[in-house]
Amino acid sequence: MSPSPAPARVKLKDVALKAGVATGTVSMVLNDSPLVATATKAQVLKIIQEMGYVYNRAAGNLRSKSSRIVGVSICDLMNPYFAEVLAGIQEVVDAKGRVPVLGNCAESVERQAKFLDTLREYEVDGILLTPVIGTPRSQVLNLEKWGTPVVQVTRYVHGAETDYVGNNNRLALGLAVRHLVQLGHKHIAYLAHNPKTPTGQDRYTGFKEAMEEAGLAMPKRWTHECMATREDGFSGAVRLLSQAKPPTAMVCFSDVVAFGAMLGIRSIGKEAGRDCAVVGLDDLMESRLWQPRLTSVAVDRQRIGHEAVRLLYDRIRTPNKAIEHIALEPELVVRDSCGSPRVS
Missing domain, CATH: 3.40.50.2300 (Response regulator)
Structure with missing residues (x-):
């Protein structure tokens, strides 16, 4: 007995026809455009779910010349500090409709270089980089040569001038x-x-x-x-x-x-x-x-993550803008590990 043929893929125009709107309107709904009326958006989303429509992201990326991917290269995810910075990054990247691709480089220059090369192959929209110990300046400068927007986060490499956010x-x-x-x-x-x-x-x-x-x-x-x-x-x-x-x-x-x-x-x-x-x-x-x-x-690790994404999106929109460095102000939190004032 021969297998049943695969069901035909639902197309954007099929959704538009059933919803009684233009294909451009459906596309705007998929990209969460604020220009679409709330009621229209709700109706289109309902039909998308009913019909089982899946957006062809690859085709959309070709049309827009954007991968919608942000590379996030973390020096050491075993350190809870960097994990909390990452949480702040992902929160904003998700909200902006892009997909973060994470690499834990475990303080390895070679591993970091390989991950950055992979991100280049995927033509990511930009990279958030916490450089591993010993990162050569050339590794960061190569990103600029490739035309890839990059923001260094919490750490920076001497002589590699990019946008940066970290602590004072x-x-x-x-x-x-x-x-x-x-x-x-x-x-x-x-x-x-x-x-x-x-x-x-x-x-x-x-x-x-x-x-x-x-x-x-x-x-x-x-x-x-x-x-x-x-x-x-x-x-x-x-x-x-x-x-x-x-x-x-x-x-x-x-x-x-x-x-x-x-x-x-x-x-x-x-x-x-x-x-x-x-x-x-x-x-x-x-x-x-x-x-x-x-x-x-x-x-404020969460704010570092938020500011890093903001800097990256600003750089993507305005590639030639002036380089921006942000050093957040820290705050002393007094608890018990210092004890009472010391008597001389």
């Missing part, structure tokens, strides 16, 4: 140091200095400037250089507090590092907020659940 990292570290100074601390360590990224460089510069402003010494042994992981925060805190003259407080590169540091402090029989003040940076949702609750400098 120098100010953020200044807020953390000044809070500890106001509490009476004079022996403040910096945990997880990561000079391999511009973010790491900016945050350490902010720490150093605030320490110099307060007239405080910065012994080399109190600056712990490492990657920004919980494991490094743990081992770094143990090393700092095991010294003959340990610091009384530590500013951490991020909340993730601070979480590890607090566990490290507890592992040697001490407690954050009582024996050593701890300040994180980012104010992740988890920070308010820790015991003691983590004092942190808040970064």
Whole structure:
């Protein structure tokens, strides 16, 4: 017995005929145009559902010369900070009717290069890029040569001038140091200095400037250089507090590092907020659940995501506009991990 022939594909003109409108009106409904009356839109959508019509996106893209795809290249999705930025990005991209294509590059330059090449093959409308550690300038400049609009998000590559949105990292570290100074601390360590990224460089510069402003010494042994992981925060805190003259407080590169540091402090029989003040940076949702609750400098990750999409859409619409850099203002959120003011 031969198989039944496949049913004929419902076409745009079939929907228009049944709805009693022009094919252009149906097309406008599919693209959520505000020019179509609400009642007409509801009627067309009802008929589309009844007839099982599926929009031929590929054909539409050819006509409009737009893929409707936005590439989102994330350096490390295992880090909750970048996951929250991504959530803000997707919220706005979805609302604007485009499709985000995500690549988790896991801090690999090679993996990132391969993903960017793939996005080029699909002729995406634009790319939101959080560069991996060690990204060569040429990798970002190639995107411009291809004519692909790009916005760097939370991280940037020196010498690769594109639109950018991120946190004011120098100010953020200044807020953390000044809070500890106001509490009476004079022996403040910096945990997880990561000079391999511009973010790491900016945050350490902010720490150093605030320490110099307060007239405080910065012994080399109190600056712990490492990657920004919980494991490094743990081992770094143990090393700092095991010294003959340990610091009384530590500013951490991020909340993730601070979480590890607090566990490290507890592992040697001490407690954050009582024996050593701890300040994180980012104010992740988890920070308010820790015991003691983590004092942190808040970064609006959702707004970073929203602004990144806005910058990209502005660049798509106006390719030759001036490059725009946005550094969002951070805010200190005081909780329990710094304890009471220190008595000299």
